Amino acid sequence: MKTNPSLSNLFYILPIVAVILFLFLYPLAYALYISFTNMNTFHFFHYSFVGLRNYVSLFKYGYFWTLLGNTALWTVGSLLPMMALGLALSLILNQRDLKGKSVFYAILILPWAFPGFISLLVWQGLWVDPYGMMNRLVLPLLHLPPINSLTSVRGAWIELITTNVWLSFPYFMTVFYSSLQSIPNELYELADTDGAGAFTKFIRITLPSLKGTIAFVFITSFVFTWNNFYPIYLLTGGGPGISTETFTVYAYQQAFSYSNYAFSSALSIVSTIIVVVMAVFVLRFTKILESIT
């Protein structure tokens, strides 16, 4: 070790470099290679180069724009209600004269704590039309029309987003709640002596104090939801047709349900490019990198 310190230092970094090379970069390069071929069930061993054909058909038949629209709707459509509900609950829990906070909090955090994959299988059963409990019990109780995600695109989105909100609102509630508690009480007391109303205090004190947290949570969750695979795969399978299909889900299905490896690889490459662009944007925006490297 004394003879050549830099050589022995490499021992610590080699494993991760090997992992990145063989399990991230090599597969990505391989996906890029496959995406220029016609590899599928019929041409698994004897595939040939087809140039940009997979990418051309991705754009020519409108898949790209449909998938982009769906992915954007899925991401923003989930995030806004999740964050709104999380923020509302954190504000409610943060009231000083509210009793039983810890009990409410312990119950509200349960959807986050229960393994998401299992919850999704349970929700899948709940949403089955017409036997599931949502259509038989919950929706009639609320005087709402039944939801059939097999035939109605609107119904499929309502089902997906409701379930996704259930899965994730406790995360936002927790993050907002802990950041609300770090706002000094003196600010509110000062505002009280100035005779400020609840709404003014919210706009002038609470929101500005939460700005950093909201931005950070929004951007990181944006990438997470964009890539999120299980809710759509398990609940609607991208249906009806491909109307709730996102990049991630569609790429997975094309490969493992239809053996369209080449087309799936083209999709993966496109979605990777989008994710990398977003990641770079996140790094620039949040300035996290300066603090951790």
Next chain:
Amino acid sequence: MLKRVISLLVSYLVLIVTCAFSVFPLYYVFVTSFSNAPSLISLDIPDLIPSHLHFSAYKYLFSSGFLERTSFPVWIRNSVFLAALTALLSVALAMTTGYALSRLNIPAKKTLATFIYVLTFFPYTVTAVPLYLLFAKLHLLNYAGLILAYTPGTSTFAAFLAKLSIDSIPTSYEEAAMIDGVSRFQAFLRIVMRLALPVVALTALLGFLGAYLDFALAYAFILPNVKLWTATIGLYYLAGLLNPASAPAYNIFAAGAVLMGIPLMALFLVSQRMMTKAYSSLAGVK
């Protein structure tokens, strides 16, 4: 004063409604697991308030095999095996990387750190397809392949937590030990790993949960071999999503979901507490 009372009443109302929303699916699956309803159709609304607890679903889960004599305990055992090895590998990888990024003089360290951070944004489904095709050629569509595929995700993320946590440990401990003749690697094993124990535990837990709850890769890699099935594939099958015709009764799925979910929920709550601690140390760095 009246205004305050009304706003408190509204607060309680909102909390009660959202609590009902939170609890309903979990209550539903819990109650169903103690019913004797063989299918979704036969599950009636009055069944949600059970008058009698049936343990038949639980007995069935533990007593009999489903397909080719595999059963629920076998799936759980398979999952635990996979998850434990993934956890072990993730800890080794994350700690050595974190140590190198924090302490050692390595060329292009900053670039490497940035690169690893960008990788944490990658969905693992993006590499799932090429990994599947590559592993098919290398005869790795088995547990070895699955562990290789699971490890990078957790370890790249955990490497950052490890780096931050090692940053906060004074170097004097290791330096003193190394002056006493202990090698750097031994100092790393005995001193740094011990002082960074919370991150070691957190990495192990995240690696374990990640592998245990994976479905996408396991489904792609090992579906044809029923004997290798993990608990998530088993549960997917029990829910009637793999082959509706051959799936056993719905209350058996519910019992499986409860049995698998409750311990993982406990693990999650533990890791949550640890995450909060790890993040607060991260906030200290900022």
